[in-house]
Amino acid sequence: MRSDRLNRTPMGLKIAAGVGLAFLHLPILLIFLYAFTTEEKSYQFPPPGLTTQWFAVAWNRPDVWAALTLSVKVASIATAVALVLGTLCAAAVSQTRFFGRETISLLVILPIALPGIITGIALRSAFSMADIPFSFWTIVLGHATFCIVVVYNNAVARFRRISGSLIEASMDLGADGFQTFRYIILPNIGTALLAGGMLAFALSFDEVIVTTFTAGQQSTLPIWMLEELIRPRQRPVTNVVAMVVVLVTFLPILGAYYLTRDGDQIAGAGK
Amino acid sequence: MTAFAEPLVVAERRGPAGRLSDFFWKHPHLLLMIMLAPPLIWLGVVYLGSLFALLLQSFFSIDDFSGLINYEFTLSTYRQLLSETNLDIILRTVLMAATVTLASAVIAFPIAYYAARYAQGKWKVLFYLGVMLPLWSSYLVKIYAWKLILAKEGILTWFFEKLHLMWLLDAWLALPVVGGNSLSVSYTGTFIVFVYVWLPFMILPIQAALERVQGNLIEASSDLGGTPAQTFRYVLFPLALPGIVAGSIFTFSLTLGDYIIPQIVGSSRLFIGQAVYAQQGTAGNIPLAAAFTVVPIVIMGAYLFMAKRMGAFDAL
Numbered sequence: 001m002r003s004d005r006l007n008r009t010p011m012g013l014k015i016a017a018g019v020g021l022a023f024l025h026l027p028i029l030l031i032f033l034y035a036f037t038t039e040e041k042s043y044q045f046p047p048p049g050l051t052t053q054w055f056a057v058a059w060n061r062p063d064v065w066a067a068l069t070l071s072v073k074v075a076s077i078a079t080a081v082a083l084v085l086g087t088l089c090a091a092a093v094s095q096t097r098f099f100g101r102e103t104i105s106l107l108v109i110l111p112i113a114l115p116g117i118i119t120g121i122a123l124r125s126a127f128s129m130a131d132i133p134f135s136f137w138t139i140v141l142g143h144a145t146f147c148i149v150v151v152y153n154n155a156v157a158r159f160r161r162i163s164g165s166l167i168e169a170s171m172d173l174g175a176d177g178f179q180t181f182r183y184i185i186l187p188n189i190g191t192a193l194l195a196g197g198m199l200a201f202a203l204s205f206d207e208v209i210v211t212t213f214t215a216g217q218q219s220t221l222p223i224w225m226l227e228e229l230i231r232p233r234q235r236p237v238t239n240v241v242a243m244v245v246v247l248v249t250f251l252p253i254l255g256a257y258y259l260t261r262d263g264d265q266i267a268g269a270g271k
Numbered sequence: 272m273t274a275f276a277e278p279l280v281v282a283e284r285r286g287p288a289g290r291l292s293d294f295f296w297k298h299p300h301l302l303l304m305i306m307l308a309p310p311l312i313w314l315g316v317v318y319l320g321s322l323f324a325l326l327l328q329s330f331f332s333i334d335d336f337s338g339l340i341n342y343e344f345t346l347s348t349y350r351q352l353l354s355e356t357n358l359d360i361i362l363r364t365v366l367m368a369a370t371v372t373l374a375s376a377v378i379a380f381p382i383a384y385y386a387a388r389y390a391q392g393k394w395k396v397l398f399y400l401g402v403m404l405p406l407w408s409s410y411l412v413k414i415y416a417w418k419l420i421l422a423k424e425g426i427l428t429w430f431f432e433k434l435h436l437m438w439l440l441d442a443w444l445a446l447p448v449v450g451g452n453s454l455s456v457s458y459t460g461t462f463i464v465f466v467y468v469w470l471p472f473m474i475l476p477i478q479a480a481l482e483r484v485q486g487n488l489i490e491a492s493s494d495l496g497g498t499p500a501q502t503f504r505y506v507l508f509p510l511a512l513p514g515i516v517a518g519s520i521f522t523f524s525l526t527l528g529d530y531i532i533p534q535i536v537g538s539s540r541l542f543i544g545q546a547v548y549a550q551q552g553t554a555g556n557i558p559l560a561a562a563f564t565v566v567p568i569v570i571m572g573a574y575l576f577m578a579k580r581m582g583a584f585d586a587l
Contacts, residue, residue, distance in 0.1 A: 009389045010499070016381030021398070023378070024405040024470060027416035030426065034419055043422040045429045089310040096303055104307070107314050114571075115528015117544050118322070118564045121551055125328065125561075126321030145318050148310065176284055176292035199407075206409045209531065225411040229418065229535050242412045253407045257400065 028246060035243040040236055054236040064241060067224040074136070074220060075204040078143035082200045083193060085144070086151025091185075094159035111146040119146065120213030127214070134216025142214040143207060147200035154196030154260070158189045195259040198252035206249060221245065326568075329561035338555060348558040352566075357546070361566055364543040367458075368526035371465040372473075372519045378466065379473035379518065380511070386474075387481035402478075406471035414535055417464045421455040421536060451538055461537035468532065469525050473518035480514025481507075516578045523574060527567040543567060 035054065037047035058064055089108060093101055111119050123142050132138065162185070170180040208222035215223060221241070228238040284293050295302040332345045351357070386398035405413070420426050431440045444450040444457065451457030484507065492502040530544025541549070543566060550560035 009385070013381050013385055013389070017385035020378050020382040020470075021401050023467070024401065027413065027420060027467065028405065028408055030419060031412060031416050042424050043419045044424045045419075045426040085310040085313055088306045092303055092306040096299070098303060104311070107319070108310070111314070111318060113524065114322075115524060115544070115567055117528045117530055117547055118325075118568065119318075121547060121560060121564060122318075122321040122325040124551070125325050125557055126317075129324060141317070145314070148314065176289050177295055178288050178292055202407055206407075206411075208411055209529075222409070222411050225409075225415070226531065229411065229415060238415070242409075242415050245409045245412050249407055249409055250404060253403055254400070257403065 031239070031242050031246060034239045037236070037239070043235075054240045058237045058240040058244075061237060063224065064221075064237065067219050067221045070136075070218055071205055071221040074139050074143055075201045077140050078147050078204045079197050079200045081140070081144040082147035082151045083197050086148045086196065086200075087155050087189070087193060089148070090152050090155035090159055094156050108149050108152050112149050116146075116207075116209030117213075120210040123210070124213040134214065134218075136218065138214045138216070139211060139218070139220065142210045143204040146207070146210065147204055150200045150203055151193065151196035154192045154199070155189060158192035162188050191259045195256040198256045198259075202249050202252045206245075325561050326565065327561075328558050329565055331558045333556050333558055340557060348562045351559055352562045357563075360541050360543060360546050363540065364527055365570065367462065367465065367542065368523045371462060371469065371526050372522045374462070374466045375470050375473040375522045376477075376515050376519065379470060379477055380515075383474050383477035383511075383514075384481055384507075387478045387484075388486065402471050402474050406475075410468065411531075413468050414464060414532055417460070417467065417536060418455060421453070421460045421463070423453040423455070425455075427454060455536050456538055458538060461533050464532050464536045465526055465529070469522040472521035472525070473515075476517035476521075477511055477514040480511050480517070484510045513581060516581050520571075520574065520578055524567065524571050527570060 033047065034043075036050045036052065037044075038049035038051045039047055086108075089104065092098075093104055120142070123138075123145075127134065127138055166184055166188075167180055170184045175183065206222060208220075208226055211220055211223055212226070219227070225238065225241065225245070228234070232238065284290060328340070329348055330344050330346070332341050332343070332347045333339070334341050382398070382402070386395065386402075390398045422428075428437075428440070431437050440454075443459070444453070449457060449459045449462075451459075454460045454463075488506055488510075489502060492506045493499075497505070528544050530542065530548045533542045534545060543563060547560045547563045550556045550563060
């Protein structure tokens with residue numbers, strides 16, 4: 001009897017959890033409403049009227065397109081670099097035991113554990129000391145540094161689940177190391193890498209703090225957003241861009257979830 | 272009989288790939304080194320190198336007249352860091368980080384507990400994605416959403432007006448420290464946005480810790496006559512504590528280093544992140560900026576040390 005009563009959810013808990021979730025989601029939903037407002041000059045609520053004209057205005061803005069293109073390019077290359085480095089690191093750490101393994105895990109996590117401003121200013125002062133001018137590649141370098149950890153986490157979790165006997169069997173049957181990698185390891189870690197890659201892309205696409213220090217004159221989409229936030233010039237366009245950014249980042253998260261949902265560790269938990 | 276002269280293993284492979292594969296098989300350490308070299312060069316040399324170079328600069332000073340960096344070892348930058356205005360900035364940031372952490376823990380706990388113990392099947396997925404989507408949504412868009420909400424003409428004011436509670440909002444804004452002209456330029460606003468943005472980082476580790484608490488422990492406590500409050504105080508809370516501490520590492524560290532939220536939603540008084548940004552940018556005082564970055568590193572180092580002793584890392 002008692003346990004029966006206990007297994008029913010207490011009303012207070014239900015309400016507190018519901019209110020908490022609403023608190024997490026309502027502000028994002030509000031963005032969707034504001035993308036359609038007819039009000040140009042202020043954040044008036046409720047919106048005086050609804051219109052879809054701002055989508056056309058935003059579509060015809062070259063600065064938005066330039067920022068978006070740069071963001072996609074940076075995120076793609078940073079993700080590619082992070083995939084290679086993260087997988088190598090994960091393979092080395094999980095397939096062999098050697099002195100200093102723990103230190104390597106710590107090293108990989110450090111760029112995301114330290115506040116972004118520290119990573120940003122450290123890279124910036126290193127660039128200026130080495131006389132490296134700011135460019136597309138300095139942005140990529142900064143992003144790849146903190147994207148490695150996302151790929152690494154996903155790959156390590158998956159490597160742990162590949163049984164060593166699979167690899168031994170492949171070797172016993174005469175496959176060389178490259179064949180074993182191509183036909184045994186890669187198919188097994190493929191979805192984990194895809195999930196890690198998607199999350200790394202989302203992380204890079206959204207990053208602003210490190211980017212402000214490594215970007216020079218170019219602006220990625222978050223930098224464009226930040227400028228609009230500090231000195232609002234065209235609020236309706238910002239509203240539309242904000243909504244599009246929310247929609248675009250949802251896709252990789254849902255994708256990564258479906259790719260790894262059967263695993264013991266689900267992607268994304270370690271942002 | 273000649274067959275025995277050959278070693279009883281698979282014949283050597285042919286072709287460059289095969290020979291390379293054999294070579295690595297015989298020298299596993301070489302393969303390990305080749306695999307580790309690229310990530311270690313990237314993280315260990317480029318990243319750690321820049322980090323140390325930055326920290327080193329905090330021991331230099333800036334020449335007051337020329338504005339150039341004086342490359343001589345000195346502690347004068349640290350003396351500057353400990354001046355009254357700068358200590359104010361540090362204290363303000365740490366206080367904000369502590370209150371944000373506390374509030375996030377209070378709001379996160381019911382969500383995490385419900386998701387870990389009561390949500391089943393479809394609801395579990397819903398709760399999971401319900402935390403994950405805000406976690407990964409654009410940081411700037413989240414801040415922007417709160418600018419819309421907290422603005423003078425925004426939804427919150429409208430809401431208070433509809434409920435005829437404007438006097439309450441006005442009374443709150445009239446308070447000395449937490450108040451201001453409107454919510455979007457007050458500490459209250461900064462606080463709300465910090466809590467909102469870091470909340471998912473608190474929910475996930477608490478949920479992970481609570482998933483491991485067996486249901487029969489709660490039942491046992493209740494069977495032995497514990498009231499729900501006692502069960503929470505003596506059973507649930509101690510078991511969830513490592514998760515809370517793990518979550519607080521994120522909320523605390525992220526608040527310490529953030530400079531965008533207080534810049535967009537907040538009063539003009541500086542936080543550590545803003546001070547770093549101002550010192551390295553407009554002021555051009557890299558040594559002082561570097562000294563400022565040492566503050567969160569030291570605080571987080573001490574914090575991590577204590578967290579490790581409380582077993583927080585098992586809950587990550």
